[in-house]
Amino acid sequence: MYTPVMARHVSIDRARILDATLALAEEEGLDAVTMRSVAGRLGVTPMALYRYVGDKQGLLDGLVERLLDELPAPDPALEWPDRLRAMSRGLREAARRHPEVFLMLFRRPAATPQARRTRGGLYDALRDAGVPEDALPRAERLLSTFYLGFAASEAAGRFGGHDTATLDADLAWLEVRLMEALQR
């Protein structure tokens, strides 16, 4: 006889629900994410989820937050050009892992603490690059919008026939121009 402290079926909480949802979306696509399928994966009935995520929309919102939190934190050890490149690389990788969830990033401001940190890293990089303080918000909006659109286009299928090498070159070309423009 042993003490079943954390035993029986998986204790269910919000984090575990979102983990299961993201895994399901990755394996079988976003359409396969239903209250019932997520619950099934956790060994619980669909109605048990409502306490933790509100409803289906709340589950999807939580999924977007989880994705935001997967983005790499900015590394202050890097010079600003490398920090910009790390950011675009991180976005593209997240988009490739979760193409359908990634598109939902367009639907609301990235307001999670981790997302603020990532944005802060972009601010720092742009400041280091010489962008004046009062131009930072605008520069951040424009640049992150481009990076997001690029990663979304690549992962969701808009770039269709183009291979990764071409897209890498596109981005490298743009980043060189950008860095020239910033340094001037």
Added chain:
Amino acid sequence: MYTPVMARHVSIDRARILDATLALAEEEGLDAVTMRSVAGRLGVTPMALYRYVGDKQGLLDGLVERLLDELPAPDPALEWPDRLRAMSRGLREAARRHPEVFLMLFRRPAATPQARRTRGGLYDALRDAGVPEDALPRAERLLSTFYLGFAASEAAGRFGGHDTATLDADLAWLEVRLMEALQR
């Protein structure tokens, strides 16, 4: 006694189905678009749609095509800076009209004849701006990606708190820089 040439219930065809679907999406949101609701709006049973759109996914694909065909054709009478501005304006307006459908543009290449014409107009504008022939595809991909991401962010909610004037200014700022860079 009169001749009911075009009478009874609306004769149903693919174009009319997509019109009804787009109107429904605009009025009640994309979630309200179901095979049943579209059919109901046309006075027909859901099963009647299958002949024309294949299935639900085919209906949504058709919706994206309809949206692409709403984009304004490039006006060759305009100078290239005005043609670029007309393009971003057209994209933003389309996104505002159909925010949810607009996001689906990231999912596949814009391959409709009208979309090719629009892309051709962007090529022409960039060529007029002095972009060398072999750099046109890359320049077009990068610029249209930015415009698409910007319009999607604005319409779908990512820009959240920012008002139209701020976003207009963002875009104007970028376009001035872009035109300077191109003219150099």
Added chain:
DNA sequence: ACCTGAACACCGTTCAAGT
């Protein structure tokens, strides 16, 4: 406090049948 059973009002899709 947390989970379930049963039920309700929906979905997309098929297939044989009608005209």
Added chain:
DNA sequence: ACCTGAACACCGTTCAAGT
């Protein structure tokens, strides 16, 4: 050729009930 009725296997969500 084109549309329908009936049916099937699903959905999200509620609510009272169980422990």
